[in-house]
Amino acid sequence: SCINFATVLSSSKIQTYILPYLKTYAEDKSWRLRYLVSNKMIDLAKAFGEDITQSKLVPHYCNFLSDPESEVRTAAVSQLNEFAPLLSKEVIASKIIPTFKKLSEDSFVYVRIALAENLLSVCPIIGKSETNESIIPIFLQLLRDDNSEVRLSVFKKLASLNEVIGIDSLSQSILPAISELANDKSWRTRIAVIEMFPLLAKQLVRVSFHQYLGRKNIHRKPNLQRQRL
Numbered sequence: 001s002c003i004n005f006a007t008v009l010s011s012s013k014i015q016t017y018i019l020p021y022l023k024t025y026a027e028d029k030s031w032r033l034r035y036l037v038s039n040k041m042i043d044l045a046k047a048f049g050e051d052i053t054q055s056k057l058v059p060h061y062c063n064f065l066s067d068p069e070s071e072v073r074t075a076a077v078s079q080l081n082e083f084a085p086l087l088s089k090e091v092i093a094s095k096i097i098p099t100f101k102k103l104s105e106d107s108f109v110y111v112r113i114a115l116a117e118n119l120l121s122v123c124p125i126i127g128k129s130e131t132n133e134s135i136i137p138i139f140l141q142l143l144r145d146d147n148s149e150v151r152l153s154v155f156k157k158l159a160s161l162n163e164v165i166g167i168d169s170l171s172q173s174i175l176p177a178i179s180e181l182a183n184d185k186s187w188r189t190r191i192a193v194i195e196m197f198p199l200l201a202k203q204l205v206r207v208s209f210h211q212y213l214g215r216k217n218i219h220r221k222p223n224l225q226r227q228r229l
Contacts, residue, residue, distance in 0.1 A: 014048060019056055026060040031069035038064040038075040042082045054091050065099040070108035077103060077111060080118035089126050093134070097122070100138045109147050116142050116153035120160035131164050143177045148184050151177055152192055158200075167200075174200075 022044070026037045037044075041061055045053040061083065064076035084092055103115045119138060123131045139161070142154045155178065161167055167174060178200065182193045 014052060015056070018048075019052075022056075022060070026063070031067070031072055034064065034067060034069070035072045035075055038067070038072050038079070041076070041079045042086070045083060045086045050086065053086055054088060058087065058091055058095050062095055062099060065096075065103065070106070070111060073103070073106065073111045074108070074114050077114035077118055081121040084122045084125055087125075089130075092122055092126055093130055097126075097130075097134045100134075104138050104141050109150065112142070112145060112147065112150045113153050116145075116150050117157065119154065120157040123160050123164040128165050131161070135161075136165075143174070148181060148186065148189055152181055152184075152189055155181070155196055156192065158196070 022037070025033055028034055037060070041057065041064075045057055048057065061076060061079075064072050067073050067076070080096075084096070087096070100115065100119065103111055106112050106115075115138075119135065119142070123135055126134070139154060142150055145151055155174075158167055158174075178193060178196070181189055184190055184193075
């Protein structure tokens with residue numbers, strides 16, 4: 001892990017001796033080098049401290065989120081869950097969130113999966129109003145994604161959304177998508193949906209939960225043993 005430069009060097013020395021190298025590597029023509037830097041953003045942020053992170057690292061991070069190379073974008077988005085708590089609400093709202101729309105439409109599925117896994121992590125930081133305005137539209141778009149793993153990834157993080165705004169108000173959007181996932185061809189996806197049932201049953205309106213996820217709406221294979229009898 002990176003040395004905590006903030007406890008060894010002054011801010012001015014970090015900016016004089018360290019940051020020029022970081023800038024060179026972060027903007028290198030080789031995507032592999034940019035990938036290595038993007039994959040170390042959390043360590044760098046902890047090493048440099050809050051002020052330098054928000055003024056100097058965030059611009060590089062935002063560049064990584066829109067990097068031409070999909071592996072760099074994926075690495076950057078994957079850091080969001082731990083990187084966001086190191087930033088202020090204002091920086092997240094003004095610098096990070098505006099990149100989400102394009103990322104949610106990324107042609108590389110692993111970028112969208114990474115976004116689905118990390119999107120809701122910013123909700124407790126930015127609060128209810130900003131979540132409703134900026135995150136919910138992206139969340140709903142990911143619910144409609146063609147890839148079932150993207151939809152499942154965002155469902156797995158519903159607890160973060162529930163902490164901020166509750167999810168009962170989104171039941172009409174959430175439940176049909178979960179019903180579809182419950183019939184997904186992948187058994188791993190169906191198992192993951194089952195594991196989410198306790199949270200959904202507790203938070204969503206009982207009638208809505210029963211309507212979409214009750215016995216009649218979840219496909220079951222016929223009991224072959226009983227048929228033989």
